[in-house]
Amino acid sequence: MIKVIDLKKNFIQSDGSSLEVLKGVNEEIKKGEVVTVIGPSGGGKSTFLRCLNLLEEPTSGEVIFEGVNIADKGIDIDLHRQKMGMVFQQFNVFPHLTVKENITLAPVLLGKMTEEEADKKAMQLLERVGLKDKADEHPNKLSGGQKQRLAIVRALAMDPDVMLFDEPTSALDPEMVGEILDIIKQLIADGMTCVIVTHEMGFAKEVSDRVLFMDQGVIAESGTPEEVFNNPKNPRTKEFLSKVLY
């Protein structure tokens, strides 16, 4: 579904120098697969994820999504992004719209649904995540966990083929982490293709088909959760896991 070929990303820093953050990443994510990305801070996990939907423009390399190289300059990226949902650490819900409007805005504006259809869909989605009674509130009335639930269903309303999560629980109070992870598990059970950057090792172990360990701008190790967590081959993976697991 998503194939990444020799993906490189340099950031120009404020002092003018160039920082190589992705140093040639190759990866293929298949339809229905659940891939989690783990690794130390600054290793390039977010940058990798954000390159998948061109939120960061790759310096070089290809990102092939459903057969099209979306890193190509001539492509209408907006069209392809409709098929890729993204959930951020900081929720990024729209504070000036009601909960329901947050969900209906894009499908209606992009002509995917009529207003009635979008309304109906929004209510279904809100019911599914227990926010039905908040439909007409503004997001400032919601807790962090509720905001993140809203952000997830907002992305789902576009009927994406893949969902990208960048540390969806890192900004949450501990007691709300579980509810968000449960919603993601539900999605996975429904067969959604997911790429999830996370620091929740237990969760990664439980839900992943494959785990990517990212460090210093490359995928240093990749394999099933058993392989990566129980039998890591790369010394850097071992070191990282020994720090986060105990």
Place this chain on the structure above:
Amino acid sequence: MEFFANIVEILSKYWKVFLITGVSKTLILSIITVTCGAILGLLICLGRISKIKPLKWVLTALVAVIRGTPMLLQLYVFYFLVPKVLPFKVSEFFSIVVGLSINSACYVSEVFRSGIESVDHGQMEAGRCLGLSKRQTMQKIIIPQAIKTILPALGNEFIMIVNDTSLASTFFVGEVMTSYLIVKGITYLTFECLTIVAAIYFVLTLILTKLLGILEKRLKEND
């Protein structure tokens, strides 16, 4: 007490000068300036956040120059330059309006820009991730949130302009300060005349402040 008697006397004789040469022209000048300034200011702001590099540079330089030089000096430049560069004959009033409008447009463009920048960058990203174009995200997500910061600042700019139009008196195009020059020229009562025009400006801006306050409250209630 003679002072107040003089003021009453001046007002009873020359109120028409203050009102017609003065207040009405100041209001016209301000309204034209604010309108043109807001429209031009929006265009400048859009140009500055666009992807067209040369346009960006030119507008950034223009804003820097206008903000970095005295307004009176700018009005002199426009007063002499506008009639020279335009192929048809223009009034002095017109040249001054152009000068005031461009000056205010530059300040207003900064108001718009900082309003847009006050919106968290994550909002743009969230919009784009849903498949909205940059323009759709601006219209539906960024600008509605930026308005809250922009409107009060724009109101302040309006009040500033009312006071700034007094500089136009240098060119005798007629506004409150011009009416002061006229009446003082006849009566030689400098201090009394100054008091009157000060009161006029004060009342004008006070009314404006109140009106803008009401408007802002309305907008908040609509939230």
